[in-house]
Amino acid sequence: MQNSLAGGAPDPGQYFDSGFLCLGLETSCDETSAAVVAGAHQIRSNVISSQIAVHQRFGGVVPEIAARRHLERIVPVVEQALQEAHASLDQIGGIAVSYGPGLVGALLVGVSAAKGLALALGKPFIGVHHVEGHIYANFLVHPELEPPALCLTVSGGHTDLVYIRAHGEFRVVGRTRDDAAGEAFDKVARLLGLGYPGGPAVEAQARQGDPQAYPMPRALAGEDTLDFSFSGLKTAVARLIQELPDRNPRTLSNLCASFQAAVVDVLVSRTVQAMKKLGVRTVLLSGGVAANGELRRRLEEAVRQQGGRLYMPPAILCTDNAAMVACAGTYRLARGERSGWDLNAVPSLALPEAPAASGASA
Ligand code: KG4
Numbered sequence: 312m313q314n315s316l317a318g319g320a321p322d323p324g325q326y327f328d329s330g331f332l333c334l335g336l337e338t339s340c341d342e343t344s345a346a347v348v349a350g351a352h353q354i355r356s357n358v359i360s361s362q363i364a365v366h367q368r369f370g371g372v373v374p375e376i377a378a379r380r381h382l383e384r385i386v387p388v389v390e391q392a393l394q395e396a397h398a399s400l401d402q403i404g405g406i407a408v409s410y411g412p413g414l415v416g417a418l419l420v421g422v423s424a425a426k427g428l429a430l431a432l433g434k435p436f437i438g439v440h441h442v443e444g445h446i447y448a449n450f451l452v453h454p455e456l457e458p459p460a461l462c463l464t465v466s467g468g469h470t471d472l473v474y475i476r477a478h479g480e481f482r483v484v485g486r487t488r489d490d491a492a493g494e495a496f497d498k499v500a501r502l503l504g505l506g507y508p509g510g511p512a513v514e515a516q517a518r519q520g521d522p523q524a525y526p527m528p529r530a531l532a533g534e535d536t537l538d539f540s541f542s543g544l545k546t547a548v549a550r551l552i553q554e555l556p557d558r559n560p561r562t563l564s565n566l567c568a569s570f571q572a573a574v575v576d577v578l579v580s581r582t583v584q585a586m587k588k589l590g591v592r593t594v595l596l597s598g599g600v601a602a603n604g605e606l607r608r609r610l611e612e613a614v615r616q617q618g619g620r621l622y623m624p625p626a627i628l629c630t631d632n633a634a635m636v637a638c639a640g641t642y643r644l645a646r647g648e649r650s651g652w653d654l655n656a657v658p659s660l661a662l663p664e665a666p667a668a669s670g671a672s673a
């Protein structure tokens with residue numbers, strides 16, 4: 312077990328005081344990010360150094376290049392985060408870092424930096440699951456928010472419906488059986504020659520298109536499952552492209568709008584199904600795809616129709632950033648949790664589950 316409870320009872324209140332500064336680090340994929348968050352909810356700085364330009368010509372993230380770039384950027388990014396927060400290293404009370412899932416070489420840069428800083432400063436550090444970070448982007452900006460809640464996490468690597476029983480206790484009640492939603496956006500964008508990352512490009516095209524122009528599959532519709540499947544959608548788009556030799560701007564935007572509508576339909580209907588099944592009214596949205604305007608609008612409407620409330624972070628906190636990691640880490644530090652020097656990067660790390668007897672089952 313890499314995370315453990317510290318000996319002696321900490322005063323949880325001190326961590327939620329604006330005087331407690333947590334330095335967050337995020338290097339799981341293609342953003343090198345460092346943030347200073349005060350009292351779990353106040354963002355003092357959130358520096359995000361994106362590698363998009365580096366990977367764009369390859370059409371996706373190249374793991375070896377990502378790791379090298381993180382190594383080059385981590386120190387200047389931490390320095391900038393401290394500078395923008397008007398904080399010095401000795402004012403930092405704790406360090407939080409994403410230690411999985413993600414690209415192993417990329418994660419290692421953040422984990423090693425966190426350990427080095429913790430050792431040099433004599434301050435506690437805590438490893439955070441990357442998806443837990445995405446979920447906590449909501450707690451970061453909505454201090455009044457309390458579990459139980461249901462969170463739809465949609466990113467390039469994940470499409471999960473997570474029941475949050477209590478802080479730090481999760482139960483994945485639905486997940487993708489193949490591609491993640493963001494991965495589907497990226498693959499379709501690549502098929503259409505729209506570049507990387509695909510989500511924002513497809514969304515921009517879809518704005519001018521007709522969502523009913525082309526039929527798209529809604530996988531697993533009508534089945535008694537909270538799981539998702541998006542690989543058939545990509546195949547459907549590939550087949551349509553072959554059948555449409557004349558790809559003018561109109562067909563391009565219609566294809567994007569039809570694809571996006573299919574993804575959003577499935578995400579919204581499965582979330583509503585989960586709300587009913589689990590009896591949950593508080594719903595959170597997180598992950599890179601949560602930046603999608605159509606998903607935000609449609610999900611908010613659907614949750615409201617069920618008598619619930621949807622919480623979502625602003626778009627900049629939906630994609631990878633270290634402020635969300637600092638927030639999740641602060642909640643863990645406040646519960647007395649600490650990571651040991653044996654903390655390692657875990658590329659396929661599972662979300663910490665609630666005990667079977669205490670969580671919702673689905
Ligand atoms: O959370 P994130 O930054 O990284 C992962 O943890 O994967 O998510 C990145 C994903 C990419 O697949 C990207 O195409 C997608 O989020 N994305 C979007 C939008 N912005 C980012 N997908 C749909 N619409 C968007 N506006």
Ligand code: ZN
Nearest residue numbers: 466599630631
């Ligand atoms: Zn992410």
